Amino acid sequence: MTDTIDIAPKLRGRPREFDMDAALDEALRVFSERGYHAASISELTEAMGLTAGSVYKAFGDKRGIFLAAFDRYRQVRQPLIEACLAEAANGRAKLFALTAFFAESSCGEIGRRGCLVVGSATELALFDEEIAGRVATAFNLDERRILDLIRLGQADGSISQHVDAEGIACAILCLTKGMRVIGKTDPKPERMLAVAEAAMKLLN
Amino acid sequence: MTDTIDIAPKLRGRPREFDMDAALDEALRVFSERGYHAASISELTEAMGLTAGSVYKAFGDKRGIFLAAFDRYRQVRQPLIEACLAEAANGRAKLFALTAFFAESSCGEIGRRGCLVVGSATELALFDEEIAGRVATAFNLDERRILDLIRLGQADGSISQHVDAEGIACAILCLTKGMRVIGKTDPKPERMLAVAEAAMKLLN
DNA sequence: TCTTTTAGGAAATGATCGTTTCCAAATCAA
DNA sequence: TTGATTTGGAAACGATCATTTCCTAAAAGA
DSSP states (O other): OTHHHHTOOOOSSSOOOSOHHHHHHHHHHHHHHHOTTTSOHHHHHHHHTOOHHHHHHHHSSHHHHHHHHHHHHHHHHHHHHHHHHHTSSSHHHHHHHHHHHHHHHTSHHHHHHOOHHHHHHHHTTTTOHHHHHHHHHHHHHHHHHHHHHHHHHHHHTSSOTTSOHHHHHHHHHHHHHHHHHHGGGOOOHHHHHHHHHHHGGGGO | OOHHHHTOOOOSSSOOOSOHHHHHHHHHHHHHHHOTTTSOHHHHHHHHTOOHHHHHHHHSSHHHHHHHHHHHHHHHHHHHHHHHHHTSSSHHHHHHHHHHHHHHHTSHHHHHHOOHHHHHHHHTTTTOHHHHHHHHHHHHHHHHHHHHHHHHHHHHTSSOTTSOHHHHHHHHHHHHHHHHHHGGGOOOHHHHHHHHHHHGGGGO
């Protein structure tokens, strides 16, 4: 889906001079901090190190920048989560690693910057069907990953067979997204870590 | 805090003709649906049934409308929650009533409209200290109410004495606010109710 | 009654927004 | 080389935004 922008070997014409990923990293930072509507083209272009003309050539319009930044955000964040999960031994430990990762993401500067998917859900989903679809897809994949980890835990013996896996998966999804909301108010890290620890009781 | 607007017996001059609460109910609906920056003065005034001049007389500026609507939102919502809790017999049952209330609030039209406090947290808290303070106050009061219910449950025997009450309270806070985020994607009511039921395991 | 004060409302204001235009620069195909 | 194609970038564009102005209407105080 992001390939159309990232790869797309434009053979003819003057080659693009700027680094697409670096530009999108700046754009997603501005969108995360300001939100979509409060992020002006001038602030975006300045952060991206481009002029308005170049940006409109590359992305079409402001919404195009946003959609590309949205995809980039997930593309950057996914590997961080996967790396975090890889270090844990079993299903239960991976789920703690996941909630602890969100606890850390909900504190400090990153926490106050907020989650671009959560921000899109609250600010844009109601009146933009395409963005609503991408948000729903992101949440569904998040939930599915949690569900898979619960099933993994049930298979490796770290989680009971008799729990409502689907209900718990959706509960952990809500919990982690809610952490990102509370993270906007600069909570103390130990409070968020306590949430991650408490969340483990959902698996009993 | 809202008294300055709601009460304030302006003795002299032409009396206000419009119903402040009704106008604010419309304003908070527009702000909830559109978000702060996408809500234009013209859409707000039309929804409130007023002209721009009257609105600026009454609220000073757009931000003033928002702050009044924010307070009104909480003023309206609080009694609904209290009424919900009053029907439950003990601490544990009240906590289920609370999460079930949020489950219901996260579905259908109201769910897709979203929570004005959550929306303010994600869209405005980073660059508006006063709004960030009101959001933090709202979340702190929510968390405190949950904590009090846990303590009530511990007193009436429906919740174990040996749980981390503070950690669980913050976890339930995150869970309920997260439900409001997921609620923007039109989830099935039974899924959200399963979350409320799963949340009860946090109390064991 | 007359003045003061505040609200209602239409119209105008300046600023900023997202976007387009136009042209030079850089690459590929022929 | 020449022509086609695409990018970079400054400047200009119309639209919309939040806000103000100015006037009339309605109430209280003197």
